[in-house]
Amino acid sequence: MNDYTxxxxxxxxxxxxxxxxxxxxSPVFYVMYISFNANGFGANEYDFTWEWYGLIFSDKLLMGxxxxxxxxxxxxxxxxxxxxxxAAKFYxxxxxxxxxxxxxxxxxxxxxxxxxxxxxxxxxxxxIVFVTLGDALGTGIFDGWFDLGFMTALIGLxxxxxxxxxxxxxxxxxxxxxxxxxxxxxxxxxxxxxxWDIEFPQIRAGVFSAASFTLILxxxxxxxxxxxxxxxxxxxxxxxxxxxNTGMSEQSYAMSAFVSFVAIAIIGGIIITTMLRAExxxxxxxxxxxxxxxx
Amino acid sequence: MxxxxxxxxxxxxxxxxxxxxxxxxxxxxxxxVTIAAGEYFVLLGPSGGGKTTLLRTIGxxxxxxxxxxxxxxxxxxxxxxxxxxxxxxxxxxxxFPHMNVLxxxxxxxxxxxxxxxxxxxxxxxxxxxxxxxGYADRKPHELSGGQQQRVQLARAMxxxxxxxxxxxxxxxxxxxxRKDMCLELKHxxxxxxxxxxxxxxxxxxxMTVADRIALIADGELVEVGPAKEVYRAPRRRFTxxxxxxxxxxxxxVTNVEGAVVSVDVxxxxxxxxxxxxxVAVGAAVSLSIRSELVKLTTRGADIAxxxxxSLPATYKEAVYLGLTTSHLADIDGGGEVVSRVVEDLxxxxxxxxxxxxxWNREDLRLHTS
Amino acid sequence: xxxxxxxxxxxxxxxxxxxxxSETMGKWAFRLPIIFMVVFFALPMALTVVFSVFxxxxxxxxxxxxxxxxxxxFFSARLNNFLSSMYYxxxxxxxxxxxxxxIAVFLRKSVPQVAQHRVVLLFILPFMVSEVIRVFALxxxxxxxxxxxxxxxxxxxxxxxxxxxxxxxxxVIIGEVMSFLPFIVFSGFLAMEAVPKYIFEVCxxxxxxxxxxxxxxxxxxxxxxxxxxxxxxxxNGLGVALLPNILxxxxxxxxxxxxxxxxxxxxFPLAMAVSAIMMATLMGLLYIGHRLFDLTKIxxxxx
Numbered sequence: 001m002n003d004y005t006x007x008x009x010x011x012x013x014x015x016x017x018x019x020x021x022x023x024x025x026s027p028v029f030y031v032m033y034i035s036f037n038a039n040g041f042g043a044n045e046y047d048f049t050w051e052w053y054g055l056i057f058s059d060k061l062l063m064g065x066x067x068x069x070x071x072x073x074x075x076x077x078x079x080x081x082x083x084x085x086x087a088a089k090f091y092x093x094x095x096x097x098x099x100x101x102x103x104x105x106x107x108x109x110x111x112x113x114x115x116x117x118x119x120x121x122x123x124x125x126x127x128i129v130f131v132t133l134g135d136a137l138g139t140g141i142f143d144g145w146f147d148l149g150f151m152t153a154l155i156g157l158x159x160x161x162x163x164x165x166x167x168x169x170x171x172x173x174x175x176x177x178x179x180x181x182x183x184x185x186x187x188x189x190x191x192x193x194x195x196w197d198i199e200f201p202q203i204r205a206g207v208f209s210a211a212s213f214t215l216i217l218x219x220x221x222x223x224x225x226x227x228x229x230x231x232x233x234x235x236x237x238x239x240x241x242x243x244x245n246t247g248m249s250e251q252s253y254a255m256s257a258f259v260s261f262v263a264i265a266i267i268g269g270i271i272i273t274t275m276l277r278a279e280x281x282x283x284x285x286x287x288x289x290x291x292x293x294x295x
Numbered sequence: 296m297x298x299x300x301x302x303x304x305x306x307x308x309x310x311x312x313x314x315x316x317x318x319x320x321x322x323x324x325x326x327x328v329t330i331a332a333g334e335y336f337v338l339l340g341p342s343g344g345g346k347t348t349l350l351r352t353i354g355x356x357x358x359x360x361x362x363x364x365x366x367x368x369x370x371x372x373x374x375x376x377x378x379x380x381x382x383x384x385x386x387x388x389x390x391f392p393h394m395n396v397l398x399x400x401x402x403x404x405x406x407x408x409x410x411x412x413x414x415x416x417x418x419x420x421x422x423x424x425x426x427x428x429g430y431a432d433r434k435p436h437e438l439s440g441g442q443q444q445r446v447q448l449a450r451a452m453x454x455x456x457x458x459x460x461x462x463x464x465x466x467x468x469x470x471x472x473r474k475d476m477c478l479e480l481k482h483x484x485x486x487x488x489x490x491x492x493x494x495x496x497x498x499x500x501x502m503t504v505a506d507r508i509a510l511i512a513d514g515e516l517v518e519v520g521p522a523k524e525v526y527r528a529p530r531r532r533f534t535x536x537x538x539x540x541x542x543x544x545x546x547x548v549t550n551v552e553g554a555v556v557s558v559d560v561x562x563x564x565x566x567x568x569x570x571x572x573x574v575a576v577g578a579a580v581s582l583s584i585r586s587e588l589v590k591l592t593t594r595g596a597d598i599a600x601x602x603x604x605s606l607p608a609t610y611k612e613a614v615y616l617g618l619t620t621s622h623l624a625d626i627d628g629g630g631e632v633v634s635r636v637v638e639d640l641x642x643x644x645x646x647x648x649x650x651x652x653x654w655n656r657e658d659l660r661l662h663t664s
Numbered sequence: 665x666x667x668x669x670x671x672x673x674x675x676x677x678x679x680x681x682x683x684x685x686s687e688t689m690g691k692w693a694f695r696l697p698i699i700f701m702v703v704f705f706a707l708p709m710a711l712t713v714v715f716s717v718f719x720x721x722x723x724x725x726x727x728x729x730x731x732x733x734x735x736x737x738f739f740s741a742r743l744n745n746f747l748s749s750m751y752y753x754x755x756x757x758x759x760x761x762x763x764x765x766x767i768a769v770f771l772r773k774s775v776p777q778v779a780q781h782r783v784v785l786l787f788i789l790p791f792m793v794s795e796v797i798r799v800f801a802l803x804x805x806x807x808x809x810x811x812x813x814x815x816x817x818x819x820x821x822x823x824x825x826x827x828x829x830x831x832x833x834x835x836v837i838i839g840e841v842m843s844f845l846p847f848i849v850f851s852g853f854l855a856m857e858a859v860p861k862y863i864f865e866v867c868x869x870x871x872x873x874x875x876x877x878x879x880x881x882x883x884x885x886x887x888x889x890x891x892x893x894x895x896x897x898x899x900n901g902l903g904v905a906l907l908p909n910i911l912x913x914x915x916x917x918x919x920x921x922x923x924x925x926x927x928x929x930x931x932f933p934l935a936m937a938v939s940a941i942m943m944a945t946l947m948g949l950l951y952i953g954h955r956l957f958d959l960t961k962i963x964x965x966x967x
Binding site for chain 3: 005010013016017020021023024025026027028030031083084086087089090093099100101103104106107108109110111112113114115117118119120121122124125155158159162167171191213216217219220221222223227235236239240243256259260263264267270271274275278
Binding site: 177179180182183185186187188189190191193197198201202 | 355377381383391393403454
């Protein structure tokens, strides 16, 4: 914004942007609203209650699914984010960048149902091939490697989330001056020490953002998980089966709302703390700069 | 730095047949250079000429395509930078932004496993040496460019490695600061007795600091020699064109007679001492002479000039440069000649006036390559 | 100083083997993600073509060569459904671009640098809730006596509720826009990094108007990123089965839904054929994009 822009036009643009955000958020707000209604979804009367939140923990189905969801999400994050980090490092030093870019961004452009179906058939056929191979060799050790279950769902989710982590980490790496690594090496640090002491502290924000984003994406993912999960249920698969059969239970609304409250609180927290920190740093900077000016 | 054993100490750096290719691009071809311990050695040359590649290969940041790098007589080709007895100062202010100045300087000591107090003590001493007392708690972004480079210098020196590599350390600083820092670097090197290898494209910077200069262009080592010699008596045409302000005349050898070679420059015969170089009649050669050694006079003025040491020209213009003034004239038959003088000419010479550019015969140099 | 020299000299003999070993290990570690993506992403996607010509059996498939799956796709209502879902997906892309891209420009141009990323974070907020719930929650908003119709009727703008908002192509488009709009903001935001801020000043100085500036300067510079965002929305509009499933009516069937329905009906070759067709569509689009403007440039603002 420069000195000649019409301030009202500027405000109008801001208003438009916030309107879009609120519109996109409206289903979320709606779920929150329902979650406090004692009469549940679609009822004519609205009575405020905390009841459903209390019932979340007694809902065995939901809690069981929640356990699986958390395990799956955490495992995906623990494996996927370091992989994205390695991939970003690989991309930075690669001579030919087309291959890593293609492989790491392409999953974004493959719709969930298509990726899920392709992986499902791939895993099933791989299993058949492995069993045949094992029979030919007289061993059963290859059997069931890719039986649908936790492993296959994990692979599907890693492929789904890795592009997001990759881009987020790459963006933070873009602000890092690689000569610092060389300087550290020159100071006697090994490649690992240089990464851990010098580069990582500077890209930490990106890695943590990638991790939290991965957690959230996994938590909310439905299509790939439901196609690849095999026996167990996750939060979203429970929701969908409820929706399609009996309609969502009130606890499910409460759970969804609860998750979004937490997530919004985290994002809000990040925004506020980074703003406060920037402010604090600026103040420190001013304080230090003053004696320097006196020199 | 002499060897305590009394035996002849191997040179600090010895580079043998070094080449570096990036795919089809050749950054460095067949470079041989030897740098003695305790020497201030400058790699000078135009941007993209390969001097930084050479420095970074010595430091271990590049693997050479072929050739050897020996530091104190040991082949270090397989060693990463952290295992070499070198420390580097980078062009960009490559300080660690998340650490304060003291921790930046002490980082290498921490890696080496030194205790906190010892680190603090040594780092503070290094900061004093570069004139940054009282800056220990600052963050890098709170320092000026010159101060940041001093911190880099302290960070490299505190390691007590005996070879310091400086990659265009002053390139990002403004002219006055660069001059001051040049002198400081020179004094620091003198005090510490370390081997400094300094890359720059700035000839003034090179002249100020260097004991010896190596000229590097197009991936080739053009010429090595003591700073003064490279300035006063360049052997190669490229050196003459890059170092100092030289007039360069292209010509053809017409006659060789002992220590006098006659060269035809734009239709005029000029005599030059080949200084031991072999030339044959008909060979294309270059002649060079520093512009402050060329004088101009209006033609026909009664000044005794050596007929083999002058060229007829037409006066073009004067460029006032503060301390000196450069007078430009077009050589009759092609080319340009510059005469740089401290005192101004007595009277203004009009454009188009026929003049004679003349010099002392022994100041002219012959280059066969 | 002599001690350092001898230490370094001693270190050279010890270290002669170690770096090469750790170096090779390091190299392979960096390749690990690439290998993973080749084995579990590129390979399965490529194999869809192979599996699509396998013979269908009662519950599974067996190796063979049969074009039955493609016949089932191209000579049935599926092709029409697929083509019309392309058409509606394109409409969703256009709406997303018109609504979303100006936000990206505004962010880059008028919001202070330090605040830009935080504002982008706002558009991540909708992802905090599962797409399943977000799409499902659109039903009570769009239905006959839903939020939109009630509001419009209360305002007196319409007298009859609009029924076409839900269980129709319109419903699917609304769902796509609601789901994918943030992506055009993200990709636009990244793409605008290729447009230096001084460009706006230069344009102002030269007297180029908003439209001229957009067509002549912003569009060519940001094209790779915009293209990527649009392709993303387009293929997801074709491939996310959830949207037509929950919001669509008769005839609102996209490729994703055909694939999942085929899997539910245990017709795996058909599901693979649909996947292969989607792959071909995507490859075709990426190829065109790459020919028009080097797509590796998408990430160049980051480098």
